[in-house]
Amino acid sequence: MSERLLHVFGNTPHGREALLQSLHFCKTLGVSLHLHVPQSKQFLMYFENDIVQVDLDAAYLTSPETAEDHARQLAEGCGVKINFLKPRNYTAPNLPDVPTRFNYMACPRGISDLSSKIGLGYIGPKVRRIIQSSLFPVFLPGRVFKSWRSITVFYGGSGNAGKALHWGVHLSKISGLPLDLFTFREGRAEDYFSAQIRASGVWEQVQRHLRAWHQIDRGGFEESLYAVDHEALLIVGAYGHGLIKDFLFGSKMETIQAWMPNNMLVVGPNCVLGP
Template sequence: MDIRLFHIFRNTPLGRETFLQSLYFCDKVDAVPVIYIPKHTKFLMYFDNDVVQVDLDESYLKSKDTALEHAVELIKQKGIKPVFFEPKNFTASTLPDIPSNFDFMCCPRSISDLSSKIGLGYIGSRVRRIVRSARFSVLMTSLVFKEWKSIAVFFGGSANAVNALKLGFRISKRSGIPLDVFSQLEKRTRKDLEKIIADANLGQEMEQLTGRWRIFETGSLEENLYEIPHDALVVLGAYGHGLIKEFVFGSKMEMIQSEIANNMLIVGPNYMECR
């Protein structure tokens, strides 16, 4: 069965950059892009334990007459066979239901509430709830399309970090792109991290697939982020706490996503490894 990435198409210059990133990702990992050209500014996504209403910016409905044409034009350049998604079920006449049985979902990169007007919902609520609730991982793109030359996995030893490492290995194997692991030593030692990797039966993959394991013993994580290649796909785990409307990724995740401009593949607390 094909793996699938869900993408909401926006017929604007910024939307083009995001779409190019999705197509590049699909090309690298041999995934099928499932493209939704919205006719309404809202939709619902149903997850196992949550229902998320996503409110799109009005820019998603701009130039509707040329949206399909522009999407097809970009797809042809990549030689990828897409699937165009048309909602079949509606909670209300202008509120379509979107399934959540995808392997990945692409969200434009937005950091502050003001800049989120160019993105999908709010990173402070809608996107965070998708990350929290989804069984798939979320591709959060940079503002401008960029190819990635390596995969950088952040590994601190948590259960979500183990899932991020597994996903990094999976992406590396499917794409043939080299993988590096980055760890900031704080409460755990290198031996602690090695044991966690061994207990997760990832020792062999760690040895075979990892180009380097960079362990930072000095300096703050914020300072050491400079060592992350700017053209790497960053893979990391996000865990949540707090109220539903104020879902927090965790202090490290918050700092990382606000400091680097890389494309990021985010693994949430309900992520389940799939194909």
């Protein structure tokens, strides 16, 4: 059974670009696309330990009569089949339950917020909540469609970075794209990071797919990001400790998504790699 990606489609220019990114994601990785065209501004997602109510930006309800046709046209142009998701269960008459049994979810960085904030490197609170609660990683598409030709994992030696690395190896394997690692050493010895990967049991798999490992030991973190391939899909692990309002804020992950125009896959604290 192929992996599946959930995409919530907004029938706008921004929504078009986001869908093109998801179509490229699915075609590159052999993932099936499941598209939800919202009929109301709100929906619920039931996770194992949380219930998230998503309050969409009103733009998601633009021209609903042409939304499915526009989505089909884009998918046909990319050679990808769309599976339209029609919610079956409703918590309230205008509050559908959107399933969560997917392998990925495409989530514009401010799904509940004005698009002007997205350009400022802003991750909306509902997107953070989904990242924290979901068993799947969240795909954050860039503002304008751009294909990616490699995979870069930000690896700092933590447990969550280890999860991101496992996903990076997985995506490199199924796509055939080269894998790069990016490490900001922060005073640690070079062999510390390779020892962490060996201890996690994934070192041999990393070596089979690894093209380059950028270990930066000087300058500031923001400055070092220039070394990241601009044609890469970025994979980043997100921490889940602290209050919801502090989730990701101020962390290197927040800096990466604010500074980098690349598409990103964010691996949250509850993500699992498997069927």
